[in-house]
Amino acid sequence: QVQMVQSGAEVKRPGASVKVSCKASGYTFTNYDINWVRQATGQGLEWMGWMIPKGGDSGYAQNFLGRVTLTRDTSRSTAYMELSDLRSEDTAVYYCARGPHSSYYAMDVWGQGTTVTVSS
Amino acid sequence: QSALTQPASVSGSPGQSITISCTGTKSDVGGYKSVSWYQQHPGEAPKLLIYDVNDWPSGVSRRFSGSRSGNTASLTISGLQTEDEADYYCCSYNGLTYVFGTGTRLTVL
Numbered sequence: 165q166v167q168m169v170q171s172g173a174e175v176k177r178p179g180a181s182v183k184v185s186c187k188a189s190g191y192t193f194t195n196y197d198i199n200w201v202r203q204a205t206g207q208g209l210e211w212m213g214w215m216i217p218k219g220g221d222s223g224y225a226q227n228f229l230g231r232v233t234l235t236r237d238t239s240r241s242t243a244y245m246e247l248s249d250l251r252s253e254d255t256a257v258y259y260c261a262r263g264p265h266s267s268y269y270a271m272d273v274w275g276q277g278t279t280v281t282v283s284s
Numbered sequence: 285q286s287a288l289t290q291p292a293s294v295s296g297s298p299g300q301s302i303t304i305s306c307t308g309t310k311s312d313v314g315g316y317k318s319v320s321w322y323q324q325h326p327g328e329a330p331k332l333l334i335y336d337v338n339d340w341p342s343g344v345s346r347r348f349s350g351s352r353s354g355n356t357a358s359l360t361i362s363g364l365q366t367e368d369e370a371d372y373y374c375c376s377y378n379g380l381t382y383v384f385g386t387g388t389r390l391t392v393l
Contacts, residue, residue, distance in 0.1 A: 199382070201330075208287065209322070209330065209373050211382040225381055226285065259329055269318035269377035270335035277329055 166190035168260050168275035175281045181248040184278045186260030193241035194218040197263035199271050200234065200245045204256040214263060215243060250282045288313060288374055288385035295391040301362040304388045306374030307355060314355035318377035321350055321359045325370045333372075334359065366392050 171185040186198065200212040213224035215234035222234040233246045243260060258278045261271035289307040296302040306313065306321075313319055319337045322330040332341050334350040337357060349360050357376075361368055369392040374385035 201384075208387040209324075209375075209384040211375075211384060214382075223380065261330075268335045268339070269316075269382075270320035270332055270341075270375070271322075271330075272332045272335075272341055274329035274331070 166262070166273050168262060168273055170258075170260060170275040170278045173279040173281070175283065176250050178250055178252065178282055178284055180250050180282075181246060182250060182280050183244055183246040184258050184260075184280070186243045186245070186275050188241045188243070188262070191262075193236075194238055195266070197265045198234070198236070198243040199261045199263050200232075201259045201261055201271070202256040203259070203277075204253070207256075212245070212258075217243065247280075250280075252282050254280065255282045256280060285312070285378070285381065285383045288376060288383055290372075290374060290385040290388045292386070293389045293391065295393055296361075296364045297393050298364050298366060300364050301360060302364060302390065304359045304361075304372055304374075304390070306357040306359070306376075306385045308357075308376055308383070309355055312376040312378045312383055313352065313357050313374075316377055316379065319350070319352060319357045320375045321348070321357075322373045322375065323368075323370050324373065330373065361390070364392055368392055 169187045194217045199214045215222040236243045260275040262273040321334040324330040333348045337352045338350040372388045
């Protein structure tokens with residue numbers, strides 16, 4: 165079945181960077197986009213950006229321009245989200261989500277989430 | 285871009301119907317067919333319920349339905365069940381980026 169499996173929880177110091185992975189299985193990795201969404205504790209969902217695995221193009225939400233980098237390794241069917249210059253307000257659960265954008269614009273399969281804690 | 289506006293909470297009794305609104309602008313909800321809805325239970329990842337305003341992904345109950353009027357989209361849940369108690373988020377694609385709604389907590393009394 166289609167799955168998105170993310171890497172484990174991270175604890176980082178302010179100013180550091182974090183890289184979260186998202187391994188896709190059960191479908192052709194390059195046929196679907198990958199979105200990244202985060203959720204602070206008790207808060208709503210916030211879209212961060214997306215990446216097109218086929219060519220590697222990416223797009224970012226205004227709030228994250230310059231701090232987030234989305235990449236992929238097609239040989240491993242894995243997408244990566246790297247967030248730099250971490251602040252306490254970046255403490256959140258980070259999700260990857262598949263986007264079937266050749267059919268419609270939404271996120272149809274989600275990873276289990278990766279908790280990132282930023283603390284001194 | 286600002287989050288889409290949803291009511292913070294709604295409630296209903298088992299068997300009843302409820303509607304959750306999602307208000308944006310002509311640059312997102314009102315301008316594109318790409319409005320989707322997600323259900324999220326505590327501690328779980330969101331689940332896609334509706335895409336393209338009123339279409340269903342495979343496996344989603346037809347008790348969930350979507351609509352849109354102008355810049356406001358709506359999610360209606362009919363025949364409320366206790367397992368429908370969750371948070372619900374709308375989302376709109378605006379041609380370049382996505383924006384989520386503020387989220388609505390549904391309580392089934």
